[in-house]
Amino acid sequence: MSINDRKLEVLRAIVEDYVSTQEPVGSKALVDRHRLGVSAATIRNDMAALEDDGYIHQPHTSAGRVPTTKGYRLFVDRLSTIKPLTAAERRAVHRFLDEAVDLNDVVYRTVRLLAQLTRQVAVVQFPSLSRSSVRHIELVQISDSRVMLVMITDTGRVEQRVLDMPTELSADDVLRIRTLINDKLVGVRLTETSPLITALPSECPPELTSVMTVLAGVMLETLVERGEERIALAGTANLTRHSVDFAGSLRPILEALEEEVVLLKLLGEIDSGTTLHIGIGEENDIAGLAGTSVVSTGYGPLGSIVGGLGVVGPTRMDYPGTIAAVRTVARYVSKILAQS
Template identity: 70%
Template sequence: MSLDDRKLDVLRAIVQDYVSTQEPVGSKALVERHHLRVSPATIRNDMAVLEDEGYIRQPHTSAGRVPTDRGYRLFVDKLSRIKPLSPAERRAIERFLIGAVDLDDVVHRTVRLLAQLTRQVAVVQFPSLSRSSVRHLELVPVSTTRIMLVMIADTGRVEQRLVELPAPTPETDVLRLRTAANEKLGGQRLVDTPPLVQDLVDESEPGLRPAMGALASVLLETLVERTEERIALAGTANLTRGGILDFQGSLRPILEALEEEVVLLKLIGSAEPDTATTRVLIGDENEIEHLRATSVISTGYGPGSTVVGGMGVLGPTRMDYPGTIATVSAVARYVGEILAQN
């Protein structure tokens, strides 16, 4: 059965009131607080239909109603207007992020900011190397047989490795190695580099080939074989304020789930290909069992249209969805702009 506009208005009012008051909502309160222009008896009939359809339910101890996961889902899909951020909120985001000194600082500022603005648990994935491109390769001689390889990605992520050379190598040869590596790999996506690294060795002049072979093996390890992803987390103390308990009435399984990086990566949808897509998982929609008492709002972020990582927040199903969606989207946009400028 599809709901008419009035019943959708009643559901919207119930969700908004329950989120703001944390109390079950009765028909009398709806009539008093919202201009629904119908009698309390009509509202009661509409609430009965919403309850039959599974959008609201009646807690045992109350005459009022609270939204179900299904009700929140309908609210998010059809009813919520994305609440624009105020100029003060936008300025606060800009000021907080603009002072970041490097990529690590950007990520840690972002996760703290999200937790503060939404008063939920915030999760930010560091830019994934698998989605990054090579901006520059620097080779720094440490001794005649050892050089430091510094790989700078387009996201600002920096990786350093020591390369043991098979024989003493003059600095002029190190410069030639660096020039050849940058010409071949500069601007290339990391996932596309393995055959190019092999070409570097194959195309080297005989005198440089042993040194290039040593550099190539470390390059492959740096560019390709680093599969681990890093995650920043903030605001877990907000769980105690939000009234979230799992189905056994405990916070512990939720906290334990949040300690698993694999769980966090799944949560924020790091595989989402479209940076503009904001994903909302409500209650039972979450595939992670211990997090089914929660909702997750997440999006991808990155420079321009490129997605290099995910970010999001986790909180009770009773959350301010329009405001939280707007905040997550805005913060992701600002971080993307910072990465594009670097």
């Protein structure tokens, strides 16, 4: 083992002990708890070198050492193993999410599950309309001049409206309109539907132009102009478990987590479900969250990304366990969406 590898082992031991004990770690504790294969004197020398390089620091005189943001970053970047979920935890994930009845239920179950598994604050973004495609447009005739327009995206999001038509419609009229709309829009990204929807009234039979104009207006409003992003949050009470990790008050963190724009920024610009984003301490440039760590990833059906999910907790976080939980849950949510 080279000196650099040995120092990494010492740093890894310090991080693991500090996460589990909440106490600064000394050389004697490392000798007693870990098989590092060197003397206490050598470990002290390595700790001094790690401190000089900014990976650990001494919180007060005569204390052991604790990791810095730089130390946590090196630990995370050099993780060789991720702590897998237990068989019981995996079964719980499957059972809990399999019982979801619709997309909203999937999201709310996911955020609660992540908070329970990690004992951190969990954040889940609802599937973004801007990342979704049209799966199907259904037109259901309620009466001669009233229809229900149902729009379903590939992420399982459903929007429906009951509309009064400017003229009476036959069953054949409804079928023709539904076929024309689906021929134009199915499989198209919502962000690309606007010109297609706008053109629909001019592309249908003249006797249906007034009806199609009403339908096109509602589809533009619902599918294109509604750009809001929704976020689900759970586990804020878990912050009190770690109050010792946050200097001063929890108020700045709680205030930051109340802002939806902050939560969206926390999840980052996620463009791949295989990419994990880990922001540690001062790496998070959001006011109030410099003392936290964020572990997040994307999710979506069949390799596409329609939203993000993750957790927020103290820098003194069980990174291997948290990473495993975030990855596992994201993978299973993606699978559910692919089957919906």
